[in-house]
Amino acid sequence: MNTQDVEFLNEYNRWANARMLDAASKLGSEQFTANLKSSHQSVRDTLAHILAAEWIWLERWLGTSPKALLDPADFPTVDSLKTRWSDVEANYQAFIGTLSDESLEKVITYTNTRGEVWKYPLAEMIQHVMNHSTYHRGQVTTMLRQLGAEVTPLDLLVFMDVK
Numbered sequence: 001m002n003t004q005d006v007e008f009l010n011e012y013n014r015w016a017n018a019r020m021l022d023a024a025s026k027l028g029s030e031q032f033t034a035n036l037k038s039s040h041q042s043v044r045d046t047l048a049h050i051l052a053a054e055w056i057w058l059e060r061w062l063g064t065s066p067k068a069l070l071d072p073a074d075f076p077t078v079d080s081l082k083t084r085w086s087d088v089e090a091n092y093q094a095f096i097g098t099l100s101d102e103s104l105e106k107v108i109t110y111t112n113t114r115g116e117v118w119k120y121p122l123a124e125m126i127q128h129v130m131n132h133s134t135y136h137r138g139q140v141t142t143m144l145r146q147l148g149a150e151v152t153p154l155d156l157l158v159f160m161d162v163k
Helices: 003-024 029-033 043-061 078-096 122-146 156-162
Strands: 107-111 117-121
Touching: 003 043, 003 078, 003 122, 003 156, 029 043, 043 078, 043 107, 043 122, 107 122, 117 122
Parallel strands: none
Antiparallel strands: 107 117
């Protein structure tokens, strides 16, 4: 993986997140927080989890290891998620702008939220984050369908066609 790949994956991730947030913004507040018995209960909780994971990984790459993820309760509305996500995405853009192909090979050590120490090359961590977000957006898609909401395609090839 090289910096061009990272930029492409990040661009896709931002596009897919924006589309998912737009779809979720059409839900009523009760639908947004309804317990749909998924791994992160509601649309809100799952979107907050995606945001929290993107945030915590960036913090790790920047040299800090937060002890907890963001709390879904801090995001009562889609707009509150969008606001925080905008900040995280801006920080991602700034970070990605500093990368070189060589820096992607650097092994980064971090402590997870359970106090365990791990280390991986940066490129592998970035791939993990992008894959993680895609996985959970798939869960949100299912939840939105259960709620009768319209869902737009998030396929990588669709992104490539509209890009």
